[in-house]
Amino acid sequence: MNFLFAPPSSDDFIRLLKAWKFWLLGAIVGALIGAAVYYLALPPYRARASVNVDFHLELAWPQNTDRQQFYYLEREARKLEEIAWSDAVLNSVASQVNGVTVDQMRNGKLQLSQPAVGGWHFFADDNDPTHADALASAWAQAFAKEVHTEVVASATSGLEPYITVNADQVQNIPTKRLFSVSTYLFVGAVVFLALSALVVLFFHPNPTSPKSK
């Protein structure tokens, strides 16, 4: 009935190549399914706000010892990351933007992308573009404000006094759908093409039946 447990042979590939119409059809069907899924369940919008973070490494760590500099950079970046997800910052966001809880923000609604030194990107996903925009903007501003407060009180907060943060992109920030319809088309086509090829490789109608000969 099938070849799933049959020993592999070069015939597998010949059968796969001969069945090109089947996997091509699979790709077309997959693309159509992808488009249907897109219009049935539209993907959310994603907004991106940016904060410029500078550790002023040349002042904080003047010795030219690259390993220790990397360690310092990583340590301080981790501290700032914790601040970005802290209760103080997220409560501030929740108080500014209605309809979202701290729990939702910590569980996928907000995402942070940071390269240590440079532009820290604050992403917010939501079905409403203005809501996503407001969330990302409020988060970036709350983060910058909190870091500034802790840097001023560096003796007690544990942050290095050389750190500077500027909320540079918090107005009219880029907000667009997370995926375009072409992404769904492409993913659907490739996934179904791969599945069709796997079916041809491992399953086959009864080879003894006259139809399959």
Add this chain to the structure above:
Amino acid sequence: MNNFLRSWFHLDNIARFLWAAVMLTLPVTSFRYFPFMGAETYVRPLSAYPLALLLIVLFIQFLRDHKRFTWPGAFTPLAAFVLAVLAATVIGVLFGPLVLRGQAYWGRALRAWVTLILGLSFFVSAVWMNRNEEELRFTIKWMLAGFVMDVLWSGVQGITFYLHFLPRTLVTRVQLAFSMRQLIKTNRISGMAYEPAWIAGEIATVYLPWLFASLLTRMRMTRFKWFELILLGCAVLILLATF
């Protein structure tokens, strides 16, 4: 003369020559002159050049007479794996991954695919260039020749680091002629690989098993019976010098 040239340019001989070149150049993991790679890509094996030419030769041979190539059973599950990787790659984009340290999802996926294709090329070539014991002996001979080169260059690095016979700037300049990486600042041996961990990986996964097996089975690749023993000693010394 004509017969000599004709026999030399026979596809079998060209394939053997290219396969020997692949084995010989295996230790150079980060070859400097590689187009379209940019300065940030460190995995750029020199052996990819002869390997690419070898695949063309093998393809021509396959078109001429596909029955001469054995078709190992491993190819079918391998094809299934590649199809699964293809599906996983495109499904991954639906998670909306963020840019990570300047690397976007498609860039990372492309690099992963180049690595996979390179690995598949090595696997297919190794399968088709080792169809009997004589071919396997040929492979191991050239593989060990490549390792001898690696040992010699590691020796030069060792002399520079520990005995100070050679000026460091000169050795660095020579190394930069073929590698992306200058000498390691902390006096660790890296041979012809990008960094010490890579040469240790090469020795542990490629050279050490063959050398050890050669001692256990008493099979020798040359008429010098002590050759593999000395190479095994060198491999252990280099492994220690990578720390």
